[in-house]
Amino acid sequence: MNDMPRFSNADQQIWQALVDGGPRAAAGEKTFTVRNPANGDVIATVADCSCDDALSAIDAAQRALPEWRARTAAERGTILRRWYDLMIAEEDTLARLITAEMGKPLGEALGEVRYGAGYIKWFAEEAERVYGEIIPAPVGGAKAFVTREPVGVCAAITPWNFPNAMLMRKVAPALAAGCTMVAKPAEDTPLSALAAAQLAIEAGVPAGVFNVVPTSNAGEVGRALTESEVVRKLSFTGSTGVGRKLLAQCAGTVKRTSMELGGNAPFIVFADADLDAAVDGAMASKYRNAGQTCVCANRFYVQREIHDAFCAKLVERVRALKVGDGAQDGTEVGPLINQAALDKVSRLLAEAVEGGARIATGGASTEGLFFEPTVVADVARDASIVREEIFGPVAPIIAFDTEEEVVAAANDTPYGLAAYCYTRDLGRAWRMSDALEYGMVGLNEGIISSVAAPFGGIKQSGMGREGSRHGIEDYLEMKYIRMGGLSA
Numbered sequence: 071m072n073d074m075p076r077f078s079n080a081d082q083q084i085w086q087a088l089v090d091g092g093p094r095a096a097a098g099e100k101t102f103t104v105r106n107p108a109n110g111d112v113i114a115t116v117a118d119c120s121c122d123d124a125l126s127a128i129d130a131a132q133r134a135l136p137e138w139r140a141r142t143a144a145e146r147g148t149i150l151r152r153w154y155d156l157m158i159a160e161e162d163t164l165a166r167l168i169t170a171e172m173g174k175p176l177g178e179a180l181g182e183v184r185y186g187a188g189y190i191k192w193f194a195e196e197a198e199r200v201y202g203e204i205i206p207a208p209v210g211g212a213k214a215f216v217t218r219e220p221v222g223v224c225a226a227i228t229p230w231n232f233p234n235a236m237l238m239r240k241v242a243p244a245l246a247a248g249c250t251m252v253a254k255p256a257e258d259t260p261l262s263a264l265a266a267a268q269l270a271i272e273a274g275v276p277a278g279v280f281n282v283v284p285t286s287n288a289g290e291v292g293r294a295l296t297e298s299e300v301v302r303k304l305s306f307t308g309s310t311g312v313g314r315k316l317l318a319q320c321a322g323t324v325k326r327t328s329m330e331l332g333g334n335a336p337f338i339v340f341a342d343a344d345l346d347a348a349v350d351g352a353m354a355s356k357y358r359n360a361g362q363t364c365v366c367a368n369r370f371y372v373q374r375e376i377h378d379a380f381c382a383k384l385v386e387r388v389r390a391l392k393v394g395d396g397a398q399d400g401t402e403v404g405p406l407i408n409q410a411a412l413d414k415v416s417r418l419l420a421e422a423v424e425g426g427a428r429i430a431t432g433g434a435s436t437e438g439l440f441f442e443p444t445v446v447a448d449v450a451r452d453a454s455i456v457r458e459e460i461f462g463p464v465a466p467i468i469a470f471d472t473e474e475e476v477v478a479a480a481n482d483t484p485y486g487l488a489a490y491c492y493t494r495d496l497g498r499a500w501r502m503s504d505a506l507e508y509g510m511v512g513l514n515e516g517i518i519s520s521v522a523a524p525f526g527g528i529k530q531s532g533m534g535r536e537g538s539r540h541g542i543e544d545y546l547e548m549k550y551i552r553m554g555g556l557s558a
């Protein structure tokens with residue numbers, strides 16, 4: 071990846087932090103390496119930022135705020151649109167970066183770049199739709215109204231599974247609203263964030279408005295971001311466990327927070343469903359990104375009458391999936407991100423089998439970090455693979471009989487991000503979407519994400535929404551103004 075001099079500091083071949091409008095070596099010039107999960111190769115050396123580096127980035131964001139927030143929404147939107155154009159012009163390079171640092175197939179990586187860039191375009195336009203309100207005067211001789219103002223200096227902490235899109239869906243609304251941003255990408259995948267920030271600078275985003283501090287010490291940098299009184303908001307995407315920790319760390323300074331956390335999506339198939347459509351949806355939802363998305367189907371509930379037919383069709387499709395290096399043509403399922411992820415998937419599957427489950431296809435880690443796309447049937451309802459987020463290419467299947475029974479099972483989780491239901495009965499479709507306790511529901515759809523959709527969860531899957539016309543709200547404050555003394 072050091073063959074990208076535009077992004078890495080070519081002469082030293084180090085991907086420096088991007089702070090205050092340019093590359094910045096970490097304090098002590100510390101570095102860490104990034105490896106390709108497909109083969110373990112070191113693909114880049116990156117500045118290893120510390121608390122001091124984070125504080126410098128926060129200072130740069132604070133200095134940049136007055137001028138950036140003073141620009142008109144149209145001016146900010148024009149710069150964001152230029153950034154979008156640069157992202158699309160560089161989409162192939164950015165896709166190669168994603169595949170190299172986290173393993174997804176190039177086709178999926180290209181889709182992610184376009185998805186992430188789509189958020190920039192969307193919020194370039196939404197910037198000019200941040201309206202205020204006029205309130206009917208509560209008393210004579212007075213006017214009352216509401217204006218919307220940027221929250222201020224924001225921080226973002228993002229995951230490795232969508233290293234471009236998860237950050238773009240935070241930084242785009244933040245900058246559109248007039249905020250400035252300090253971002254800490256995941257240690258496994260800092261390159262996509264750094265490349266996107268470089269393009270932002272080239273697009274005319276002023277120095278200090280968007281800063282990226284890569285680090286192998288998430289806790290130290292995270293604490294600098296969460297404890298700073300200058301940082302008025304934290305937007306986090308990641309596991310629920312880390313989200314809880316960060317919420318607690320933000321309490322001391324009463325920060326605004328957006329939390330996009332873990333999921334445990336039920337995928338429900340009724341006997342009256344279009345079976346082929348349900349299998350198509352299952353394949354798209356379960357095996358995308360090797361099962362490493364927060365909205366992947368995590369457990370399949372299939373009505374007993376069609377259980378065997380559904381399993382047979384699914385197994386046939388899963389067996390045909392091509393596993394390999396995401397950079398190779400034809401690869402459909404890449405590696406898992408690291409050994410810990412592989413160990414977790416293996417553990418959950420082994421525990422399911424110990425509980426009586428039957429592996430219908432797959433079930434083994436092949437070489438390195440690759441895991442065979444798997445279908446496992448006859449899974450116990452309370453198995454750990456049903457209760458925990460798998461984050462791997464394994465589909466546990468459970469038979470059910472009645473609507474009431476499956477609603478209870480689907481909702482029996484602390485998570486509430488996404489749920490899926492296949493049925494051709496319109497009444498049942500409405501009853502299910504009403505009854506499912508989730509932030510997002512796919513009805514006869516396995517892929518529901520879009521820049522136009524309010525993406526987010528309830529319960530312990532988080533708070534706030536990203537994308538849609540709602541996504542910019544998380545970066546705005548409301549100011550109520552009452553103007554008196556207006557009587558003749």
Ligand SMILES: NC(=O)c1ccc[n+]([C@@H]2O[C@H](COP(=O)([O-])OP(=O)(O)OC[C@H]3O[C@@H](n4cnc5c(N)ncnc54)[C@H](O)[C@@H]3O)[C@@H](O)[C@H]2O)c1
Binds near residue numbers: 292
């Ligand atoms: N709801 C969503 O939109 C969404 C999207 C993608 C991923 N996720 C969730 O993210 C998880 C997988 O991603 P992950 O493994 O990167 O999650 P993670 O929580 O381990 O890490 C996410 C980010 O938090 C950082 N982090 C970890 N510990 C920290 C600490 N103590 N202080 C500060 N930062 C810390 C990491 O460095 C990374 O940047 C899954 O649970 C998945 O469901 C949710």
Ligand SMILES: O=C[C@H](O)CS(=O)(=O)O
Binds near residue numbers: 363364
């Ligand atoms: O996993 C995280 C992403 O939000 C998944 S999606 O591409 O937005 O569906």
